[in-house]
Amino acid sequence: MIGVLIVDDEAMSRELHRTYLERLDGFEVVAEAAGARTALAKIFDPNLRDRIQLILLDMTMPDGSGLDVLRQIRAKRLTTDVIPVSGVRDADTVRRVLSHGAVHYLVKPFTFAVFRERLEQYREYREKLDIAKDEPTQSDIDALIGALRPGGSAKPGEELPKGLSxxxxxxxxxxxxxxxxxxxxxxxxxxxxxxxxxxxxxxxxxxxxxxxxxxxxxxxxxxxxxxxxxxx
CATH class of the missing domain: 1.10.10.10 (Winged helix-like DNA-binding domain superfamily/Winged helix DNA-binding domain)
Structure with missing residues (x-):
């Protein structure tokens, strides 16, 4: 099971994400946090740290930003996977979180279908990572990266037809x-x-x-x- 920490200052959002996760195989909510400080306390808690493999991270909270949380996680050299879940969609924020190792970026609001596909892609990525060789080939690496691509996107190296976004x-x-x-x-x-x-x-x-x-x-x-x- 993939242990998930849900971080969001809105109770309704936390409940929605928890409900969505309960409908998916292979995921378990191990903790929730209503703010940046609480999130960091849970992430660095020795009793929880090894159980959290994925963080669903809100970007805007009263006591700190999701980007600050992500920076502190990486500063401690933790490799915990993070998927920002936020209404913030400016290009600079997206670039910054991706540069700090976010594996996806979910823009609110979204349907269960979108949530399910992103989490299923992540689960497939984890499964491929678990069986990866000590020295993966280029095709192994391509498969890992490809597992995180949306199912309806163009294939690697293939551009969308003109006029489609x-x-x-x-x-x-x-x-x-x-x-x-x-x-x-x-x-x-x-x-x-x-x-x-x-x-x-x-x-x-x-x-x-x-x-x-x-x-x-x-x-x-x-x-x-x-x-x-x-x-x-």
């Missing part, structure tokens, strides 16, 4: 995974984009093998194209 792709991918199946019109309404643009993202996901297009019959017996999520 990673953020919009992620929104479409998360919407269809959460609902299971959607038409282009339904997906467009959920993500707030035009039907034509949304269809381009759906067709791209289809080319990656992440969705399949099937026909269903709507009002009046007319066939409608529906895109269904494929678990791989």
């Amino acid at each position: 990673p953020d919009s792709l992620e929104r479409v991918r998360a919407a269809i995974r959460e609902r299971g199946a959607l038409t282009a019109a339904e997906a467009a309404e959920l993500v707030g984009m035009s039907r034509v643009t949304t269809r381009r993202y759906l067709e791209y996901l289809q080319s990656l093998g992440r969705v399949e297009r099937v026909s269903r019959y709507g009002t009046g017996g007319r066939p409608i194209s529906e895109y269904r999520w494929r678990e791989i």
Whole structure:
């Protein structure tokens, strides 16, 4: 089991993250903290330190920032994995936390589907890391890095088609995974984009093998194209 410390000054956020984690296999909440100081006390507690493998870390708290917490963790040479979970999304903050070894960055608000995928990616990364060789090959290292990539993203070295953006792709991918199946019109309404643009993202996901297009019959017996999520 992967032991998780949830750090957030909002009780509702801590409860939401705990509930989400309880729905996933392989994770266990070992502690919670409502602020930066409490978080550091738990992280450095000899009775908890070895049980915490992952920290879900809020970036803005009344008694300190998540970035400060992350800096102090690294200053103590702890290699505990950290996933910032925050509404803060400015580029400078993202760069700083990634430079301090954050393995992901979850932007609030997010759906359970997005949370699940990020945590499942992390779990796969841990599993690959546990069985990695003492001297991993380039392909072993590529597999470790690849485990943390979103399932609907382009493959390493492959750029998105012109006109498509990673953020919009992620929104479409998360919407269809959460609902299971959607038409282009339904997906467009959920993500707030035009039907034509949304269809381009759906067709791209289809080319990656992440969705399949099937026909269903709507009002009046007319066939409608529906895109269904494929678990791989």
